[in-house]
Amino acid sequence: MIKKIIILLILILPLLMNSTEVFLDYFPMAIGEGTAGNINTSMIETPLFFYNPAINSGKIKSFIAYEHKFLLNNLTHYNSVIITIPVAKTFGIGLGYINQNIDNIPIFPEFPNNIDSIDFTPQGYFSDNAHAVYLNLAYTFIPEGYRLFELSGGINIKYIIHQIHTNTGMGSGIDAGMNALFYLERINFKYKGMLNYFLVLKDIGSTIIKWDTPNEYRDDRKYTAITGMGYSINIDAIMTKLGVEINAAYGNEKKIGFSLNCTYNKLVGIYGGINYRNEMNIYKISDPAGGISLYSNGFEVYYSLSYQELGFNHSVSLGYSL
Numbered sequence: 001m002i003k004k005i006i007i008l009l010i011l012i013l014p015l016l017m018n019s020t021e022v023f024l025d026y027f028p029m030a031i032g033e034g035t036a037g038n039i040n041t042s043m044i045e046t047p048l049f050f051y052n053p054a055i056n057s058g059k060i061k062s063f064i065a066y067e068h069k070f071l072l073n074n075l076t077h078y079n080s081v082i083i084t085i086p087v088a089k090t091f092g093i094g095l096g097y098i099n100q101n102i103d104n105i106p107i108f109p110e111f112p113n114n115i116d117s118i119d120f121t122p123q124g125y126f127s128d129n130a131h132a133v134y135l136n137l138a139y140t141f142i143p144e145g146y147r148l149f150e151l152s153g154g155i156n157i158k159y160i161i162h163q164i165h166t167n168t169g170m171g172s173g174i175d176a177g178m179n180a181l182f183y184l185e186r187i188n189f190k191y192k193g194m195l196n197y198f199l200v201l202k203d204i205g206s207t208i209i210k211w212d213t214p215n216e217y218r219d220d221r222k223y224t225a226i227t228g229m230g231y232s233i234n235i236d237a238i239m240t241k242l243g244v245e246i247n248a249a250y251g252n253e254k255k256i257g258f259s260l261n262c263t264y265n266k267l268v269g270i271y272g273g274i275n276y277r278n279e280m281n282i283y284k285i286s287d288p289a290g291g292i293s294l295y296s297n298g299f300e301v302y303y304s305l306s307y308q309e310l311g312f313n314h315s316v317s318l319g320y321s322l
Contacts, residue, residue: 020221021160021209023100023130025253028080029067030315034291034304036273038245038259041196041230042152042179045263046300046319047084049094049136052177052200053154061086065300065319073311076102080317084136094136096156102128126165134158150181160209169219173207175200193233200226203252222252239265254278269293291315298322 027033028050040052047063049055062085069078077100084094106122138154156175161168177200184191202224209219228247235242241263249255259273272290276283291304300319305312 020219020252021130021132021162021207023078023098024132024160024221026069026071026078026098026100027315028096028098029065029082030291030302030304030317031271031293033069033306033313033315034271034273034289034302035245035259035261036257036275036286036289036306038247038257038273038275040177040198040200040226040228040247041232041243041245042150042181042198043194043196043230043232043243044261047092047094048082049084049138049154049156049177050080050082050096050098050134052179052198053136053156053175054138054152054177054179054198054200055154062322063319064321065317067302067315067317069316070314071100071311072308072313075311076100082319090140090142092136092138094134094138096132096134096136098130098132098134100128100130128162128164130160130162132158132160146186148183148186151179152181153178158207160207162209167211167213169209169211169217171207171209171219173221174204175202176204177201193231196230196232198226198228198230198247202226224249224251224253226250226253228257263293263295266295268295 027037029046029048031046032039032048032051037051039048042055047055064083067080071078079099081097082094084092086092104125105128107124107126135157136154138152140150140152142150154177158175159172161170177198180197182195184193184195203221204223206223207221211217226247226249228245230243230245232241232243243261245259247257255275255277257273257275259271261269261271263269270292272288274288275286277286287307289304289306291302293300293302298321302317304315307313
């Protein structure tokens, strides 16, 4: 019991003392968890605009998905929902929701003058509930005739509500993204597959969360710029599609990311990812993450597994597209 309390305190202290809305840094949807967030290209089938607001325009279709994560050996729960709606052939609207709950956080008495009298009996419990709602607008420019490329762009408008015990923080922010997709075999018959360059700007101008505490505390979530390239190719002989992405992030988040995915016969897929990131001014290679997916009659089922210092993360999502 004491060990669980200590782990919960370690988990919640950054939120209480120097929060930058870390729940936004988890990877929404199981395929995002399994690729360690390296899923910014428009070549994926799932329109995950949480990562790149332009992705929805690259795969405009009616789509709905729900995900649940069992984070850190089930110490905290996380949910995400995504809905995309095509308004026109080249324009789409998306709605997204992220939620993280940490319950039964103990309230201990003040530290006593006499260390020997420390009592680990909680005086009560409280919860931490974080919510974020996304509105996505995305557009694709498709040249007429025999096109060699596609250009797409999009924005996310997000609103955050965070409740810790009796205090509430609220704020809003904007993300923007673009994709340039090139059909290599149409440009030069020597090359096959598709090449995708992307640029994502998150928390443009900073996302400010204002708290109703006596000192009117403000969370200042600085901007992050992510850029990189993706490549995918269909291998018809074995009915397989391969995709790879490499990216680099600057600003609030500093990392180099890599992911790989493989889909066989549009029925089953495997995917994985890894990051080389800055943690407390020390660059470290993250533990690899991975997952598996199944596809049938418009339904998509994903399961991913990743690891952090405090435990394993299990992520499951179900989606359906028209």
